Amino acid sequence: MRPGEERCRRRVNQMDYSLIESLVIPGETRIVFLILDGLSGLPDPQRGTELQAAATPNLDALAARSACGLIDPIMPGVTPGSGPAHFALFGYDPVESNIGRGLLEGVGIGMELTPRDVVARINFATVGADGLITDRRAGRISNEECHRLCGILQQAVDLSPDAEFKIMPVKEHRAMILFRADKLSGEMRDTDPQKTGMAPLAPAALPGHESPEAERTAALVNRFLDQAREALAGEERANGILTRGFARAREYRTLEERFNLDACAIAGYPMYRGVAKLLGMTLHEITPDPRSSFEALQAVYRNHEYFFVHVKPTDARGEDGDFEGKVKVIEEVDALLPMITDLNPDVLVITGDHSTPTQMAAHSWHPVPVLIASDLSRVDGVKTFDEIAVAAGSLGRMPSVNLMAVALAHAGRLAKFGA
Amino acid sequence: MRPGEERCRRRVNQMDYSLIESLVIPGETRIVFLILDGLSGLPDPQRGTELQAAATPNLDALAARSACGLIDPIMPGVTPGSGPAHFALFGYDPVESNIGRGLLEGVGIGMELTPRDVVARINFATVGADGLITDRRAGRISNEECHRLCGILQQAVDLSPDAEFKIMPVKEHRAMILFRADKLSGEMRDTDPQKTGMAPLAPAALPGHESPEAERTAALVNRFLDQAREALAGEERANGILTRGFARAREYRTLEERFNLDACAIAGYPMYRGVAKLLGMTLHEITPDPRSSFEALQAVYRNHEYFFVHVKPTDARGEDGDFEGKVKVIEEVDALLPMITDLNPDVLVITGDHSTPTQMAAHSWHPVPVLIASDLSRVDGVKTFDEIAVAAGSLGRMPSVNLMAVALAHAGRLAKFGA
Numbered sequence: 045m046r047p048g049e050e051r052c053r054r055r056v057n058q059m060d061y062s063l064i065e066s067l068v069i070p071g072e073t074r075i076v077f078l079i080l081d082g083l084s085g086l087p088d089p090q091r092g093t094e095l096q097a098a099a100t101p102n103l104d105a106l107a108a109r110s111a112c113g114l115i116d117p118i119m120p121g122v123t124p125g126s127g128p129a130h131f132a133l134f135g136y137d138p139v140e141s142n143i144g145r146g147l148l149e150g151v152g153i154g155m156e157l158t159p160r161d162v163v164a165r166i167n168f169a170t171v172g173a174d175g176l177i178t179d180r181r182a183g184r185i186s187n188e189e190c191h192r193l194c195g196i197l198q199q200a201v202d203l204s205p206d207a208e209f210k211i212m213p214v215k216e217h218r219a220m221i222l223f224r225a226d227k228l229s230g231e232m233r234d235t236d237p238q239k240t241g242m243a244p245l246a247p248a249a250l251p252g253h254e255s256p257e258a259e260r261t262a263a264l265v266n267r268f269l270d271q272a273r274e275a276l277a278g279e280e281r282a283n284g285i286l287t288r289g290f291a292r293a294r295e296y297r298t299l300e301e302r303f304n305l306d307a308c309a310i311a312g313y314p315m316y317r318g319v320a321k322l323l324g325m326t327l328h329e330i331t332p333d334p335r336s337s338f339e340a341l342q343a344v345y346r347n348h349e350y351f352f353v354h355v356k357p358t359d360a361r362g363e364d365g366d367f368e369g370k371v372k373v374i375e376e377v378d379a380l381l382p383m384i385t386d387l388n389p390d391v392l393v394i395t396g397d398h399s400t401p402t403q404m405a406a407h408s409w410h411p412v413p414v415l416i417a418s419d420l421s422r423v424d425g426v427k428t429f430d431e432i433a434v435a436a437g438s439l440g441r442m443p444s445v446n447l448m449a450v451a452l453a454h455a456g457r458l459a460k461f462g463a
Numbered sequence: 464m465r466p467g468e469e470r471c472r473r474r475v476n477q478m479d480y481s482l483i484e485s486l487v488i489p490g491e492t493r494i495v496f497l498i499l500d501g502l503s504g505l506p507d508p509q510r511g512t513e514l515q516a517a518a519t520p521n522l523d524a525l526a527a528r529s530a531c532g533l534i535d536p537i538m539p540g541v542t543p544g545s546g547p548a549h550f551a552l553f554g555y556d557p558v559e560s561n562i563g564r565g566l567l568e569g570v571g572i573g574m575e576l577t578p579r580d581v582v583a584r585i586n587f588a589t590v591g592a593d594g595l596i597t598d599r600r601a602g603r604i605s606n607e608e609c610h611r612l613c614g615i616l617q618q619a620v621d622l623s624p625d626a627e628f629k630i631m632p633v634k635e636h637r638a639m640i641l642f643r644a645d646k647l648s649g650e651m652r653d654t655d656p657q658k659t660g661m662a663p664l665a666p667a668a669l670p671g672h673e674s675p676e677a678e679r680t681a682a683l684v685n686r687f688l689d690q691a692r693e694a695l696a697g698e699e700r701a702n703g704i705l706t707r708g709f710a711r712a713r714e715y716r717t718l719e720e721r722f723n724l725d726a727c728a729i730a731g732y733p734m735y736r737g738v739a740k741l742l743g744m745t746l747h748e749i750t751p752d753p754r755s756s757f758e759a760l761q762a763v764y765r766n767h768e769y770f771f772v773h774v775k776p777t778d779a780r781g782e783d784g785d786f787e788g789k790v791k792v793i794e795e796v797d798a799l800l801p802m803i804t805d806l807n808p809d810v811l812v813i814t815g816d817h818s819t820p821t822q823m824a825a826h827s828w829h830p831v832p833v834l835i836a837s838d839l840s841r842v843d844g845v846k847t848f849d850e851i852a853v854a855a856g857s858l859g860r861m862p863s864v865n866l867m868a869v870a871l872a873h874a875g876r877l878a879k880f881g882a
Contacts, residue, residue, distance in 0.1 A: 087842050118880055119478055120861055121868030122486065125881035138881075139482060145882030289882065401839075407879055409872040410841050411859070432843050432857060441859035 082359025083396025113439025144291025230292025298324025362400030501778025502815025532858025563710025649711025717743025
């Protein structure tokens with residue numbers, strides 16, 4: 045490495061994770077990250093934010109004995125997808141780590157990837173006799189239909205000897221496809237034109253990413269699409285396929301390798317499971333709601349050192365623009381919180397991956413409240429856990445990527461630097 | 464530039480502006496930056512800071528419906544000149560963008576520059592028969608005198624065939640000179656020794672910047688000074704010339720190129736006009752006071768997307784050490800503020816380029832209060848717009864250079880990063 049590069053890397057988000065990694069020491073302590081997806085929001089003139097409107101006696105009591113602050117998922121002003129936002133929470137540079145959502149979901153539903161693989165998301169769609177798309181979701185076919193169609197395609201399509209391929213159902217009209225061959229490219233544009241009344245686009249490299257690898261990949265995808273069209277010709281609704289979110293597999297260093305943490309994930313949604321799996325976390329069974337997630341945490345608490353507990357409905361209600369619904373989810377989590385605090389984790393971090401204000405019904409760039417509860421937290425004057433109160437907390441405002449290092453410190457898992 | 468260097472530059476101050484630029488999407492929204500030069504200060508034991516002492520009902524009401532915080536112009540501890548402080552506000556790395564004030568003023572008064580040009584500020588000065596300076600400002604000659612003398616020099620001096628040169632009056636004893644030739648250097652020391660009783664220094668490279676280009680430039684400046692001395696020999700007061708602030712012209716990417724913003728500047732002083740022009744902003748007529756500046760904003764509000772409105776007297780009174788005068792200017796701006804808020808800009812940012820505490824009668828490094836008023840601002844509990852109150856605001860404390868990205872986000876002009 046040249047000196048300039050090293051200096052650069054150390055500056056990443058003001059964190060020098062190579063320094064952090066060099067300081068890691070073994071410990072017996074346990075760290076829990078409770079991630080309420082899309083947690084934070086914007087104030088309603090009458091009711092304040094969803095966190096302010098919710099009755100959260102347990103979160104507030106915890107905040108009162110914690111260090112509080114704000115975190116920026118990527119950098120000020122940048123609205124993150126959940127993928128990079130989670131990489132940051134786990135101490136990975138979110139820009140450098142960013143990878144297609146399709147790949148994360150593929151891993152999350154159990155695809156075993158090698159570095160040769162290229163993965164994409166597919167939609168079953170309805171295409172008219174004129175070749176134009178009439179329904180981009182094939183009438184939201186059932187999970188069973190999706191399963192049956194994937195079986196047909198796996199049977200009918202043959203890409204040998206050039207490549208192996210594997211197709212896996214996800215949900216309704218959605219599935220994943222994996223191409224395994226040497227020298228493929230993940231920098232491919234979507235064939236989904238994003239609207240009806242158009243023909244699917246031809247597979248091609250993303251602008252500026254033209255390469256022999258991209259040509260090889262485009263030819264392979266074309267061959268797949270041709271055979272798939274034939275195999276689905278008799279279907280009434282799902283007679284076409286749209287691809288999007290191409291990504292090439294890559295390898296990440298695990299939490300074990302970087303931080304000496306035996307980590308596990310309690311998360312239900314494929315994408316979050318995918319991130320966790322790529323970072324070497326043990327995946328636990330799919331948990332449909334906060335209560336079963338917290339029960340799962342209790343069940344495995346003795347078996348690991350780091351726990352990523354993911355709660356999705358805060359984000360889902362935020363994306364729905366459902367202020368009251370988001371308040372209810374927060375209150376539900378608050379009521380269940382003793383299930384976690386009773387475990388007495390050495391370090392309990394509660395935060396979100398990003399904001400999802402119901403007023404915007406979308407992710408946003410606004411920073412996210414965070415609390416760190418531990419015996420070594422610098423307890424501040426913050427008595428309620430909300431976006432405004434924590435701004436005066438002892439953690440200040442920092443990039444999300446800093447959080448893992450700070451949590452390791454609170455867990456007694458970082459040695460002193462220098463004498 | 465090597466890849467490593469570029470990445471370094473991108474990360475300065477925690478912002479990756481290449482990421483921000485890659486996320487820019489078109490919008491119909493309008494952004495106003497009202498910059499009160501040298502806005503912030505230090506508390507007087509009785510009256511607080513100038514902002515606290517001033518009656519500012521409009522600013523306070525706006526703060527109460529805004530997100531508030533503090534910005535650091537360059538980095539903590541660094542006192543900026545107005546040039547780099549403004550580059551930062553516009554989303555340009557202030558260290559990398561830094562350029563001589565002379566050049567900024569030259570552009571601001573209408574010099575049309577090419578990348579070959581080297582520019583310097585000149586003072587007309589009085590020099591005794593012994594060659595020693597007796598008055599560095601030639602008795603502050605009138606603007607008319609300055610104009611006349613520049614005419615004489617433009618006529619009398621001939622640098623052909625080596626270079627073209629152009630001299631332009633600025634104000635009183637101050638003027639600008641431009642040298643146009645191949646392979647000149649802008650890394651030249653001042654010939655102004657900064658005190659009387661000394662002879663002007665010889666033109667020479669700045670220490671550590673010796674080069675054939677610098678030698679060529681020194682020879683050219685010498686030739687100019689020799690001829691000028693002869694041409695001015697009959698003048699009673701302005702019979703000498705001192706040069707300072709050499710700078711070589713360079714090109715910047717514009718706000719349009721980087722952020723897809725049709726930008727305009729409403730600023731009276733040459734240096735600010737120069738920064739704005741270099742960044743591709745449309746310059747509007749010179750506005751002598753806040754009221755006429757705000758009227759100019761109203762007049763052109765439909766014609767552009769981004770507006771830089773500059774108010775100078777806050778800084779001028781600060782530099783004078785005039786606490787009461789600075790309070791009055793702040794109150795004047797406050798009273799006129801409805802002229803801006805009535806336009807209902809989608810995003811209104813009010814801040815300063817740096818602090819100019821009257822107690823110091825100089826620029827300082829102290830962070831600067833900022834408010835962002837928009838429908839998507841995370842309104843906090845801050846009810847008064849001053850240095851102390853905003854420290855508890857929802858924006859926290861961040862580098863000034865972040866502000867443009869955050870403003871673009873609030874204006875709906877940045878897409879999501881990652882899925």
